[in-house]
Amino acid sequence: MTKMKITLFMLAAIAGCLMMGSVSAMTHIVGGGHGWRLPDNQTFFEEWAKPRTFGVGDRLVFPYRPGSNNVVQIDKKDFEDCTQKNVIDMYYLGPTILDLNDTGDFYYYCGIGKHCEVGQKLHIKVVKGEGSSGSPFAFQIAPIHSGSDIPAPAPISITSSASSIQNFGMVFGLLAFLLSLFT
Numbered sequence: 001m002t003k004m005k006i007t008l009f010m011l012a013a014i015a016g017c018l019m020m021g022s023v024s025a026m027t028h029i030v031g032g033g034h035g036w037r038l039p040d041n042q043t044f045f046e047e048w049a050k051p052r053t054f055g056v057g058d059r060l061v062f063p064y065r066p067g068s069n070n071v072v073q074i075d076k077k078d079f080e081d082c083t084q085k086n087v088i089d090m091y092y093l094g095p096t097i098l099d100l101n102d103t104g105d106f107y108y109y110c111g112i113g114k115h116c117e118v119g120q121k122l123h124i125k126v127v128k129g130e131g132s133s134g135s136p137f138a139f140q141i142a143p144i145h146s147g148s149d150i151p152a153p154a155p156i157s158i159t160s161s162a163s164s165i166q167n168f169g170m171v172f173g174l175l176a177f178l179l180s181l182f183t
Contacts, residue, residue, distance in 0.1 A: 025057040026131035030122060036062040036069055036094070036110070042119035054100055054124045055131035064094035069120070071096045072111040079107035079123060082116035100126045
């Protein structure tokens with residue numbers, strides 16, 4: 001009975017390790033804090049996408065309210081002309097979450113009114129490998145005393161611990177498997 005409990009525990013640990021493989025996938029919130037709505041300028045979503053890497057396995061989240069916006073997936077020609085001659089897919093019930101399962105160029109826009117014409121459109125290129133949100137987030141710490149000759153500290157990079165967690169899970173699973181072989 002005890003050996004069966006240990007075996008079940010080991011199987012659960014191994015299954016947990018296998019599920020840890022998806023930790024490296026990125027979730028990209030389209031438009032960041034602005035969301036998927038009319039932009040302030042025509043290049044807003046282009047500028048938002050430019051520093052990012054979209055990898056297979058990542059997700060795109062289009063945050064919007066149903067009725068006020070939608071997401072239309074189209075080909076390059078429709079994207080450039082803001083037409084709907086070759087629609088690939090349409091999503092109306094926001095927020096829309098899309099899994100990026102294939103490599104290549106993908107084109108989206110809002111099909112309501114003239115939203116596409118004023119810049120509510122997004123082109124991304126999905127590549128093999130991990131996605132990223134662009135440059136590491138860095139910020140400057142302001143000096144405590146204004147007007148002093150003390151230089152401000154160097155920027156501090158904030159990095160993700162997701163790969164460390166994944167590595168820990170893999171090591172734990174391997175150890176659990178090896179332990180199960182000896183019991």
